Amino acid sequence: MPTSLLLQNGTILAPNPDDSNDVIPLREHSLLVEGSMITRIGPHAEVQPPSPDTKVIDCSGKIVSPGFIDTHHHMWQTQLKGRHADQSLIEYMPSGNMQGGNYTAEDIFWGQLGGCLSSIDAGTTTVVDHAHMSYSAAHIENAVSATISSGIRSVFGFTPITRVKSWDPPFTMDDDLFPPWLFETFDKLAQQAPFGDGRVQLGFAMDLWFLPKEIILNIFDRINKAGVKTVTAHYLHGIYNFNGTPLPDILASYNLLGPQILLSHATLATPAAAHQLTSTGTFVSSTPETELQMGHGLPVCFRDDLKSQCSLGIDCHSNNSSDMMTQMRLALQAERSRRNQIKLDKGEIPLLKIEGTVKDVFRLATMQGARAVKMEKEIGSLEVGKRGDVVVFEGRSTGMVCAAAQDPVAAIVLHASVGDVGTVVVDGVVRKREGRLVEVAVEEGIGGSGKGRRVVGWEDVAGELVRSRREIEERVKGIDWEKALDAFLGLYKNVRDG
Numbered sequence: 001m002p003t004s005l006l007l008q009n010g011t012i013l014a015p016n017p018d019d020s021n022d023v024i025p026l027r028e029h030s031l032l033v034e035g036s037m038i039t040r041i042g043p044h045a046e047v048q049p050p051s052p053d054t055k056v057i058d059c060s061g062k063i064v065s066p067g068f069i070d071t072h073h074h075m076w077q078t079q080l081k082g083r084h085a086d087q088s089l090i091e092y093m094p095s096g097n098m099q100g101g102n103y104t105a106e107d108i109f110w111g112q113l114g115g116c117l118s119s120i121d122a123g124t125t126t127v128v129d130h131a132h133m134s135y136s137a138a139h140i141e142n143a144v145s146a147t148i149s150s151g152i153r154s155v156f157g158f159t160p161i162t163r164v165k166s167w168d169p170p171f172t173m174d175d176d177l178f179p180p181w182l183f184e185t186f187d188k189l190a191q192q193a194p195f196g197d198g199r200v201q202l203g204f205a206m207d208l209w210f211l212p213k214e215i216i217l218n219i220f221d222r223i224n225k226a227g228v229k230t231v232t233a234h235y236l237h238g239i240y241n242f243n244g245t246p247l248p249d250i251l252a253s254y255n256l257l258g259p260q261i262l263l264s265h266a267t268l269a270t271p272a273a274a275h276q277l278t279s280t281g282t283f284v285s286s287t288p289e290t291e292l293q294m295g296h297g298l299p300v301c302f303r304d305d306l307k308s309q310c311s312l313g314i315d316c317h318s319n320n321s322s323d324m325m326t327q328m329r330l331a332l333q334a335e336r337s338r339r340n341q342i343k344l345d346k347g348e349i350p351l352l353k354i355e356g357t358v359k360d361v362f363r364l365a366t367m368q369g370a371r372a373v374k375m376e377k378e379i380g381s382l383e384v385g386k387r388g389d390v391v392v393f394e395g396r397s398t399g400m401v402c403a404a405a406q407d408p409v410a411a412i413v414l415h416a417s418v419g420d421v422g423t424v425v426v427d428g429v430v431r432k433r434e435g436r437l438v439e440v441a442v443e444e445g446i447g448g449s450g451k452g453r454r455v456v457g458w459e460d461v462a463g464e465l466v467r468s469r470r471e472i473e474e475r476v477k478g479i480d481w482e483k484a485l486d487a488f489l490g491l492y493k494n495v496r497d498g
Ligand SMILES: [Zn+2]
Pocket: 072, 074, 130, 234, 264, 315, 316
């Protein structure tokens, strides 16, 4: 008999049978998960534990929500938290994006595990990981191993990158973009995937669009043979626009646009580019917190010509929060501000109904994310036959009291914090309970001080992260960040201008 878990007598956010874009609160209902699947949702009095071994969690007064789906995140960067407080994208490139080489493979393990656990802690059950830290086979394998260990559901985006060869002047990049170990590692992972009872699938992340067409098409041939369902790429201004051609045009000319592609940001998409993306079923991830800070432009997730293909992501938890509640809130309020300002600028008073509702943004963080990873039949909503990816929010905390009773979706979007996430279930396994992360089993074969330790709690992970951060800071102490930035901008200009 499979393990079973009964989330009893809560307010369940279930799809509206009359409108698949909507969720409705089923009050005093229970939800049963058997094995990894949701097998029953019904009125509290009608759903009994199927066996004496069923684990029962009392959800009275609480909100039972689908787990959030974060469609753009660099999970390895935990040790860099706090570095980028006042940085734009350009400054973040050397100090964040390109730091994988200043991590050892063991640093990657703890950074990745810390990133995954922070997401679970915040109610995220699925993430698309743009894993741009490919400095060695061990870096990549440790990142995969940490992802498996954490318990999160992930599309692990294997990422060929441009690697820094020397931070000492003259700052140089490694000319060898495809050392033999890179695709040997990809092939090895492709043979073994999926990992962790199917939770962790192999995806691909790609930003090397300046390469010749044949090389790019060869890569796509290889990853398609490996069964990769999702390929993600940064789509924004400047440094990700190497040869002056907008990314959708490059993808269109290579016949690559379509549901396999998930573009992050798309903040400067013209109406024509938006049409290219929507008409081909290409997906977009808006990451409001980094976009608003780093100079990407306003989030596009409410744009009429793009919203049908949009979802939400975190991007850099080194820069900002790891929680999707914050992303929903920022996306919604930034859009309301933009629309209100148009009226104010015309001398009008924005009294009429606001377009873009809490339910719209909640959908972006759940069902739209599921669509972006082609898993809408498995995750993204609480329905019988879907995976048991479930989050239970407190209803009577200082933040949630009354809001949870009045409008549970509004409570989550506008009032909830990470502390209000009481229980998190991924694939039927409880990963957070009574507000605390559950210990995780660390895979064997991880080097350094984690070696031989089989089970770790958050306190252990935090200790390793603090130590690892200190060691990384020691390693980068001699870097002149101003000079590195200048050198980076020089190299970028060369690539952009051919
Ligand atoms: Zn990113």
